[in-house]
Amino acid sequence: MNFFAVRAIYTFELGRTLRTLFQSLAAPVISTSLYFIVFGSAIGSRMQTIDNVSYGAFIVPGLIMLALLTESVSNASFGIYLPRFTGTIYELLSAPVSALEALMGYVGAAATKSVILGLIILGTARLFVPFEIVHPFWAAAFLILISVSFSLFGFILGLWADGFEKLQVVPIMIITPLTFLGGTFYSIKMLPPTWQTVTMFNPIVYLVNGFRWAFYGQSDVGVGFSLSMIVVFMALCVAIIAWIFKTGWRLRT
């Protein structure tokens, strides 16, 4: 195991985040605060409680999830796309670094950043609404697993993309809509039956609900199923990345 390489990539990537600390952390915190002001306080005060959870508290896990998914994907994709774009990737390709080590460095750093971001949003939310986390261990587990798996997904995106637009298209056009439609701001039980069925095909429903279960002990779907979905997704991403490194697709000519 090339431990020094993992450390070098990991600290390099986190260092990149620190240089752009304001964009990286302040922007999501500001937008989350806005969601709380609009949905939590202004609209939420007129909404009834959902499963005995106030509306403001109900949306906390969904909002964290929204930031976690989009940030994980964009950070990890940017981290590996940038050296491809500038040509500095030659150094990684010529180094004694395995695919696993590269992943640990790049994806580890992106996921770390997401976890920190999730915690900051959690803290911000606590300023707006009172809530308790029923299963703190599982909340942490979901937070980490989801950060890692969507950072893996972002890594694939960064390898696949051949332009900056493609990097932005996936978070904006796919992740954000699926998260909004995945029960971030509502319980899917509020939907008409047909839409409930359609919604079940949105994988993000399971993530949001699993996370919400960890917070409040109740969920629209089974928590075991949520966890298996995440693990399957993660395994799929790892398999794709292993294939990419093995064949050199988009990396080696």
Place this chain on the structure above:
Amino acid sequence: MASQKPEPIVSIVGLEKIYQGGFHALKSVDLDIHRGEIFALLGPNGAGKTTLIGIVCGLVRATGGTVIADGHDIARDYRSARAKIGLVPQELATDMFETVWHTVNFSRGLFGKPRDPVLIERILRDLSLWDKRHSKIAGLSGGMKRRVLIAKALSHEPTILFLDEPTAGVDVELRRDMWAMVRRLRDNGVTIILTTHYIEEAEEMADRIGVIDGGKIILIDEKHALMERLGRTRVTVGLATPLTALPADFADEGMALTDNGTSLTLTLTGEDDSATGAADLIKRLVAAGLDFRSVETTRSSLEDIFVDLVEKQA
């Protein structure tokens, strides 16, 4: 040097590269690099130099053949092989927002070595980068960026260093520094493989020279042997009175009457024996009572040899 057979540090056998799209960039390349030498790979644009280096360093996937670097197969045992190799690429690819200090330390870590600030300081000082260590790379000149790339390549103490066109578009000062550094590295036992367009540089620096054209190695030899075998010295004597035919006692090999009989030309093969060749000829001219106006000696450079070779291929 000639008595002992040097053991190869890089051994390339039957290397093939066909790019996606079908372009055949390397055609069964065999090449041994000797431990501790400076090897210059010469070839026109598109000959396959960068492709060859790319395969050895892990950037390009070979279509066939094997490469052993310092005893390690670059495909099966890529970790050990790559740990020995440093690469200064042809293109200036650098991180923009990093400082010189960070980027060079990053390289060392990437190649699996623990931090060593003393070593990195020495490398930066040797390359006149020490004063710039806290500068962001984006703000450096092209020449300085190239120095940074060299520092990165040396940060993990490679035993084999590839320099792909290191002096293309580089100012005189940096070129001089770079050659001084290459010699110093060679003195410390590092094997250096470089490609260059400046043939005089290969002539001045290299122990051995390989010529590649159209993806094929067309010649590999020690520089001196090459110059001896293919180099020519030409002595041209401007005659006071033109001659219609070569005098009988001057009709030896390599002698010719040129420029409508106004000059006598002697072509000698072998490396740099022009001095005695010209002197001998003058003595003979004086002895024969042939008057002359001028004597000019020219020696074919590696460049002439190179152009001859590549033209013959085409």
